Amino acid sequence: MSMNVSDPSDKFNALTQIYKPHLLSIAHRMLGSSADAELTVRHVLQSHHELLHAHIHAMTAELTKKTINHCLNELRSVPKKGFIFVEAVNRLITALSNADMGSIEELMADDVVLIADGGGKVSVVAQPITGKTNVSCVLHGITTAQFPASRAKQVTVNGRQGILITQEGAPMGVVCLEWDPLTLLIQQIYIVANPDKLRHIRLT
Template identity: 30%
Template sequence: MEVFDTYRPLLFSIAYRMLGSASDAEDMVQETYLRYRTAQQAEIRSLKSFLMTVVTRLCLDELKSAHVQREQYLGSWLPEPVLTEDAETLVEQRESLSLAFLTLLEELTPAERAVFVLHTAFDYPYDEIGNMLEKNAAACRQLYHRAQERLAAHQRRFEPELSAQQELVGRFLRAAQSGEVQALTELLAHDVVVWADGGGKVSAARRPVSGQEKVIRFVQGLQRKALADLTVSVETINGGPALLFWTGGTLFTVGGFRIADGQIHGIYAILNPDKLAYLQRQLRKRNHTRPAAP
């Protein structure tokens, strides 16, 4: 178990990026462990390669079944948010964790997504990826370029440092709470879009809200309906700043952002309670382990 645990963070990172679901990623890692425990020693030439192959193939199978479920999903499907307090790492790592990036990956086939994630986020060569997917290196290279072409229209603009993003999100929160239309106009890009994921379990906009004016009206409407005991906290979620909305000590919405060129281009509102469960466990664990103030 100790040997396996050294690879657990890597396996979870791969599975989460492949699936966009932290709870499903945990299941894939656990299943990988079970396969490892029952494998013959002769099957394992390199433990790392063996584990990565198993988790990748499990995720591929999961994606194939999840694709049908997500086509029937009520409203917008968004990834599960995760707490990433150590996000001052490489920009490439933050990018591959972002809600915008994970949402974009939904446009790829399972095989394209696997190759794109393994090559882009983890820098694995095509021959190693081919061994995991039972394909040759040329086929993996073709899948990668096909994925690139699909995503080319959505290539990210200049993304500022995390501190600059946090400052901008703070300004957005103050403008939204005070109803400052001019400030909101300056902060929101003309083509800004709001996606809301309630999963049919809570009330949420079924269709994306597009355009600066519509989004401002949408934000103003939410502010008018705000609960009396509403509190808002700011956390680093999926490598970027996010607003967490609470009532009665219960988290009910996470708002993530796509920020580029000094403006907000996308807002990702996750309200589905099932998708907030993992994040709430992360927050409870963190708050429980923090030392008490002197």
């Protein structure tokens, strides 16, 4: 079987619809991040339009191989990126402490999303917040209003860089950060203030 699609945009759409779910499952298993997997698959698909003319089985094998290779390259760069992310987390902590909204925004992607979970026990935003200006204001408001007289430090949260907020030594909240691996900007922020969930978060 081969595909006969004349318009270039239609070619890409067809390629995406058919092969993206399969490639995403591979990339997510290897990278452990939805954002990283999405970017990897997008790169592979955009770089290989010419494969649309190939036999479907040959095309699947080729795209799978290219996705795996791209994931391996990403994994090899993790130590370097990990060091960069630690620096960025510490910059975010400093910016939040100083209410430096400009510096907070500089660390975020334009389409950053903030999600908060208070579990009905801690008052936080009920709906996702989007856009770096909105997110920076809300993030600063939450950390100031909900965690007064608290301390913040960089930690690894379930294998990802994040921020632990404590008060008198007790964990009050965790800010989990997901990064765009290409721009190294914050793509998603997940604040966990739910006491029930805080007990199960793995910190290192």
